[in-house]
Amino acid sequence: MNARAPKGTADMLPDVARAWEHMQRTAQRLFARYGYEPVYTPIFEHTEVFTRGIGEATDIVSKEMYTFEDKGGRSITLRPEGTASVVRATLEHNLVANGQSAKLYYAGPMFRYERPQKGRMRQFWQIGAEALGMAEPGIDAEVIVMLMRYFEELGIPRQNMRLLINTMGDENCRPAYRDKIAGFIREHSTALCEECNRRAETNPLRAFDCKNPGCKDVMSEAPLLRDELCDDCAAHYAAVKSSLDDLAISYIEDPSLVRGLDYYTRTVFEVQVDAGLGSQNAIGGGGRYDRLMEQYGGPATPGLGFALGFERTLLALEAAGVAILGHPVAEVYVARVDAALGGAVFALVQELRDAGIATETDYQGRSLKSQFKQADRLGARAVVIVGPDELAAGEVTMRDMTTKDESRIPLGEIAARLKQLLG
């Protein structure tokens, strides 16, 4: 038996699990203020949900999916991202029929078959939010602001983050631009890498993303979509920027920001940090996907959203020196002078827990000294000592671990006294 988690997965031990819960709670509180409601979609979907939505030519679909055939012969894929599923669910349940809108958020594990490295896992967690049915540029800004506020609320200093934005155009202006870039790549084929040449056929815009210095040079001369936008897209982009300005959210326009999913239209954005993530730098990103619902056979429905990565966010938090503190494991520790008193202790511990007090005790027959050490380690504010002397008088000793004050308390009053001490 190989007692090891599979490659690219990790156990989240209490310290990390606590951070996870903190990140989820923070999202729940914040997103609720923006009108978002939770949604849980399956962790696996029919493969087609992703191939259609994300795009056959993307890295995610072409080489990173966990796809398998189930016992019924269906092709199933572990979700590599959340948007496709949420949009599928929205369509399936008619959440935005007849001009309705929906604001939904989700959190959970995603799966991508890649070589793991710092900030990249095969199973990784994301929180995402999707705003469906709204085409106005104001909602673009709102989504971006909520994402930035989330990171800030967790404790990543604003100056540690960089918000990049760009526009991908729409079906009116992008095809022409796409052809133009494909042509540009062909013209400069000798100066570009093999991969970029291949991109001319599959997804020309991704050539902007190439990290090869030679390609970067060449692509810096390429025509920009910004200059080829149709009027509607140009107006939308201008309005988004203007809203961000109004909200004092600073951003960097990055024409090379393309992102790895085919469904994006118009606004795309990414939040990057410099420290803690190894060679990665994005902690969150997203964009608008006004045609996605139609790709699933649904009515034309605009939408946009973002996703952010837990692992990377935690790395960024650590790099920023932010500690996520846990609650004490126990508020009260019940110690017994000798093991024979177990019965009385057991009843008392249960009574305290029923009274809402986090209570811990020893089940290993340890020395009183050791029990005190344990109480200290668990962060207990008080220790209740159960000994023969006390019990003979129907009492216990209560020790305030901060002030070291001790007093004998009748058994019947101990719960109330402890609650009083704990405030």
Next chain:
RNA sequence: GUGGGUGUAGCUCAGUUGGUUAGAGCGUCGGACUGUGGCUCCGAAGGUCGCGGGUUCGAGCCCCGUUACCCACCCCA
């Protein structure tokens, strides 16, 4: 898929030109006039030195293979 690095107690790591009972710190457990914590001191438990071959009188140290993890490329959260 490709490349580099690492793999010694629960954790972080030392282990000299290969040499005889493999060490430290932290943590854990026990103790310091025996019913009491956080400091200090003492002591104890705990290791197939990733695994398999090879070289050697002898290998944690050298060689080969293998595996795991880490990091990087690609791309992304």
